[in-house]
Amino acid sequence: MLELKNISKSFPGVKALQNISVNFQNGEIHAILGENGAGKSTLMKIICGIYHADEGEVVMNGETLHLHGYSDAVNHHISIVNQEINLIPNSSIAENICLDKLPRFTKGGFVNWKKVNETAKKYMDMVGLDFDPSTPVRHLSAAHKQLIQIAKALSAEAEVLMLDEPTSSLTQYEADILFGIMRKLKEKGVAMIFVSHKLEEVQMICDKITVFRDGKLVGTELIENVDRDKMVKMMIGRESLLKYKGRLDAGDHEVALKAVNIGSKYHGFHNLGFEVRKGEILGMYGLVGSGRTELIRTILGVDPIDEGEIYVNGKKVKLKSLSESLHKYKIGYVTENRKEEGLFLQNTIEMNICMNSLDKFYKNGVPLINLNEEKKNAQIYVDRLEIKTPKLTTKAGSLSGGNQQKVSIAKWLSADCDIIVIDEPTVGVDIGAKEYIHDLIWNLAKNEQKAVVLISSDMNEVISLSRRMLIFKEKEIVAELKGEEFFQQPGEVISAKIGEYFI
Structure with missing residues (x-):
């Protein structure tokens, strides 16, 4: 059905694609694999008319396509679910789902909103979104927004459907x-x-x-001819190093952060709490909207709190904002939504990495920034996290999703927080970078004695890193799993145990 012939595309300082030829067939699910920056997202944007190839052609059903934008792709029955959230926050779920199809619901200059809502609800039900279609998107989590994007793509009734990291914010249940x-x-x-x-x-x-x-194209294989190890080797040129990381004993360490009987009318929960010790990784797992992220945002002063007590290093505190949490109590928060909350996409990589730690670059305590020191600091974290960029002055928004995630993590590492909450740390990150980020999180707890709260929809990630784990369901903590002996069991055994709470 779809054939790409000798596709090449370059950006300033980067050859994103070099002479790529590949075919996609009817009734086939065809995976595109590679590390961040390998060219996957660029290829998909060329297919749907967002980018234009420098060389080569896109052929569909024997016809060479000349796409001048995404609307042309939709007219050719091509649709995409983007890795990044691309929704209008002040519009409703229904408006976002039907936005590129509104002429179908318009007659005499008037939109039939009843029909728009009914159509949107059909596709919302398909993906498990239990909301009123008129709900504004801005109130929803990143995972819910991803489901909206999937519903929007499905509503196009596409013949070619592209899905770029569609499960990055979803738990196994939603996936x-x-x-x-x-x-x-x-x-x-x-x-x-x-x-x-x-x-x-x-x-x-x-x-x-x-x-x-x-x-560059490494190769195409039928799925039955490759195992996981071969896929990894094709992607990164070597074997994967992911493995059980060993013991992490923090049971007698000082409690760094403690929350007691936290309640929020805004999020609809009450009497939630936890504690995390220095040198510990506390995992939080649950379905979308189960309360994991909502609890953390409430505690850190991002969202309203109505009841409960918070202690930092044994001292009762009130965290009124994320800025106060950072600068007064050295608590960092890597948000799950890097595009809307984590980064200034129109600013440079250097600025984004250093924005939470500008006082480190003051000259003799005077709030005048030493630009050379700021540049050196940014380069340290670009090197440490292997962020692929031609220069520090590159805008964060021009990076691949995985490299944006690395920048989002880097800015909190630069701030040298004692307590760090990491929400979906490896969303859209390739296998090689995931290994590095996992090692980084482990070393923050093991070697630097940071208190780490890890929120993740990747069950294997939580099992690999945490040695104590809270299970969230319907705005409640339904279980606490702990003990080295428990986490040393095979991953499938632990997964089955966790799965029992969602039956």
Whole structure:
């Protein structure tokens, strides 16, 4: 159905794609794999008309396409679920789902909003979004926004559907709903292009893989001919180093952060609490909207709090804002939503990395920034996290999603927090970078004795890193799993135990 012939694309200082040729067939789920910056997202944007190839052509059903924008792609029955959240926050769920199809609901200059809401509800039900279609998007979590994007793509009734890290903010439960939808679309003959760093998903749902490395085509294989190790080696040129990291004993360490009987009318929960010790990684796992992120945002002063007590290093405190949490109590928060909350996308990488630690660059205590020291500091974290960028003055918004995530983490590392909350640390991050970030989180607790709260929808990630884990369900903490002996068990055994709470 869809054929790419000798596609090449360059940006200033970067050859994103070099002479790429690949075919996508009807009724096939075809994975595109590679590290961040390998060219996957660039290829998908060329297919849907957002970018124009410097060389080569896109052929669909024997016809060479000349796309001048995404609307042209939609008219050719091509749709995409973007890795980054691209919604209008002040508009409703229904408006966002039907935005590019509003002429279908318009007659005589008037929009039939009843029909818009009914149509949106149909696709909301498909992805498990239990909201009124008129709900403004700005009130929803990153995971809910991702589900809206999936519903929007499904509403286009596409013949070619591209999914760029569609499960990055979803738990296994929501991902399984999506995979069920994909299987039904496959039966209808839809061609699907699937980008994911979660290789277990690729093995489970895909028919074929194509691997990129540094903008070049490594190869295409049927899924039955490759195992996980071969996929990793094709992507990064070596074997994966992910493994059990050992013991992390923090049971007798000082409690760094404690929350007691926290309640929030805004989020609809009460009597939630936890504690995390210095040198400990506390995992938080649950479905979308289960209360993990909501609890943390309430404690750190991002969202309203109505009741409860908070203690930092044994001292009762009131955290009125994220700024106060950082500068007064040295608490950092890597948000799950890097695009809207984590980064200034129109500013430089250097500015984003250093924005939370500007006082480190004052000259003799005077609030005049030493630009040379700021530059040196930014370069340290670019090197440490292996952020792929031509220069420090590159705008953060021009980076791949995975490299943006590294910048989002770097700015809190630069601030040298004693307590750090990391919400979805490896969203959209490739296998090589994931290894590094996992090692980084482990060393923050093990070697630097930081108190780490890890919120993740990646069950394997929580199992690998945490040695105590809270299970959230319907705005309650339904279980606490702990003990080295428990976390030393095979991953599938632990996953089965966790899964019991969601049956």
